[in-house]
Amino acid sequence: MSANIRVKGGSMRSLQRREDAAGWLFVAPMLIGTTVLTLIPIVATFLLSFADWKFIAGIDALRWVGLENFRELVDDPKFQRSLINNFVFLLSVPIYMMISLALAVLINNLAYLKSLFKVVFFMPYISSVVAVAVVWQVLFHPSLGPVNHVLRLIGIADPPQWIADPDYALPSLMMISIWISIGFNMIVYIAGLQSIPREMYEAAEIDGASGWVKFTRITWPLLTPTTFFLLITGIIYSFKVFDLVAVLTKGGPIQSTTMLVWYIYEKAFVNLEIGYASAIALVLFLCLFFITLLQWFTQNRWVNY
Amino acid sequence: MIKQIARYPWGRIIATVVLAACGVIFMLPFLWMLSSSFKIEADVFKYPIEWIPKRWNALNNYKEVWFGSHPFYIYYWNSIKVSIGTMLLSVLVSSMAAYGFSKIRFRAGRWLFLVVLATFMVPQQAILVPQFILYRSIGLFDSHIGLIFLGSFSVLGTFMLRQFFMGVHHEYIESAKIDGAGHFRIFWQIAAPLVKPAIATYAILRFIWTWNDYLNPFIFLRSDPLFTIQLAMQKFTSLNGEFYSLIMAAAVSAIVPLLIIFVIGQKSVIEGIAIGGVKG
Numbered sequence: 161m162s163a164n165i166r167v168k169g170g171s172m173r174s175l176q177r178r179e180d181a182a183g184w185l186f187v188a189p190m191l192i193g194t195t196v197l198t199l200i201p202i203v204a205t206f207l208l209s210f211a212d213w214k215f216i217a218g219i220d221a222l223r224w225v226g227l228e229n230f231r232e233l234v235d236d237p238k239f240q241r242s243l244i245n246n247f248v249f250l251l252s253v254p255i256y257m258m259i260s261l262a263l264a265v266l267i268n269n270l271a272y273l274k275s276l277f278k279v280v281f282f283m284p285y286i287s288s289v290v291a292v293a294v295v296w297q298v299l300f301h302p303s304l305g306p307v308n309h310v311l312r313l314i315g316i317a318d319p320p321q322w323i324a325d326p327d328y329a330l331p332s333l334m335m336i337s338i339w340i341s342i343g344f345n346m347i348v349y350i351a352g353l354q355s356i357p358r359e360m361y362e363a364a365e366i367d368g369a370s371g372w373v374k375f376t377r378i379t380w381p382l383l384t385p386t387t388f389f390l391l392i393t394g395i396i397y398s399f400k401v402f403d404l405v406a407v408l409t410k411g412g413p414i415q416s417t418t419m420l421v422w423y424i425y426e427k428a429f430v431n432l433e434i435g436y437a438s439a440i441a442l443v444l445f446l447c448l449f450f451i452t453l454l455q456w457f458t459q460n461r462w463v464n465y
Numbered sequence: 466m467i468k469q470i471a472r473y474p475w476g477r478i479i480a481t482v483v484l485a486a487c488g489v490i491f492m493l494p495f496l497w498m499l500s501s502s503f504k505i506e507a508d509v510f511k512y513p514i515e516w517i518p519k520r521w522n523a524l525n526n527y528k529e530v531w532f533g534s535h536p537f538y539i540y541y542w543n544s545i546k547v548s549i550g551t552m553l554l555s556v557l558v559s560s561m562a563a564y565g566f567s568k569i570r571f572r573a574g575r576w577l578f579l580v581v582l583a584t585f586m587v588p589q590q591a592i593l594v595p596q597f598i599l600y601r602s603i604g605l606f607d608s609h610i611g612l613i614f615l616g617s618f619s620v621l622g623t624f625m626l627r628q629f630f631m632g633v634h635h636e637y638i639e640s641a642k643i644d645g646a647g648h649f650r651i652f653w654q655i656a657a658p659l660v661k662p663a664i665a666t667y668a669i670l671r672f673i674w675t676w677n678d679y680l681n682p683f684i685f686l687r688s689d690p691l692f693t694i695q696l697a698m699q700k701f702t703s704l705n706g707e708f709y710s711l712i713m714a715a716a717v718s719a720i721v722p723l724l725i726i727f728v729i730g731q732k733s734v735i736e737g738i739a740i741g742g743v744k745g
Contacts (some may be wrong), residue, residue, distance in 0.1 A: 286723060
């Protein structure tokens, strides 16, 4: 009897050991990849942000400077400019969310052509940002471009210079970003709309509710998880903006479109100030980290059913 | 009741008209790009805009883009190599990890999953510098294989596929084990085929994201012959500064093939985005 149990326990243990081995094998590629390409680099970013180092000078030239980089950051006007621009850029998020919601409601009410409209509004999102940016650059051409041509036609004698104008460059980038982001937000909103049970609307109709009442009392509250998700995704995305800046403005004119990721790039790969760039990168990481935490901890409060 | 039936089609007609108007405005940049790419240079900024060109120069423009001094076919081939390589490796790595985390009951599984979950919070933009230094020192800088590795260890893909693997019943796996199958056979012959649609969706998304990626090639490639289509597009633009018809032909060339893939795989792409609410 006791011998029997021992054998059974032994085989259980060897089974579990085999299961362990298989588990490690299956997740090993992913683990090695994320360790080498994400975990070690983020630790390195953290460490390097306390150093003063020019990459090409070799490892011997590395000097630990404590909080010096961060002290410099606080007084760095270009860093402040980048941070402010990032926050201004955030304003595009609620704008494209509102447009996307309106489009989603309209498309969801259609009987025909639903998928055609989905494809149409999704096209900018699927297109390469570089190509799209180049097209907009030509459309926004100050003297020859079609945008200013139309503006002159409707009586604006002195239209803005768009991406060449320090006052209009950032709004121009935001407009392009809105145009690109609508498709994604709209698709997610349509999915959210389709998960609302039809019976709710039918019940409301029996009670004589108008379209607007149905929207404010049923659609909007039931969509809050979707809205919250899109808001967070949009904020994170806009903090990471790089392509548009790199292709269209390179941070200019006169720093009017410099943003955190662009500034990291400039410091690290143009000025080769690895330590300082890492300090900016750490700020970016912390910003996104807190936004993600905020999402995790407030998630439940946003769900309204 | 009667009133409702009578009212409803009107609402739909108005919605369709409003949407059609918005849609056309939305598409104008694409239409302008397409029509300019067919024109001779002198007609690009001619007003009123000739949406259908009077003087055609399409053949010359596209010939210059594809077979001129910076022939796009080379960069296309590079993009295809990198995108397909990333797609295949990423699907393999992510689906294996997803299977491991959902269907193998191993002791370290839980906290290993937490480790992977944590890396999801790290934006690549914040670790570019160490990645660059690492790539320089191990010889992966300025190589396609290096680019493929950068896009292949996707936490997002692992999450997405894990959701679907969790939907595979444990009984299938248990009974296969009793028949003597190991996890690799179960994975290849039972579990992976069951979640094939999800894997296909993720594969298309990964392909599109890699194809459109600008940041990684921009930082991690240096030699012109290795450039992907995005870098080539930018280079072409700066070299042909004032030849807008050529630039538009290049833009069309960069966008259209992917649009075709998207329209063909439209359903799974849109569903994938809607289900996962994912964003590259």
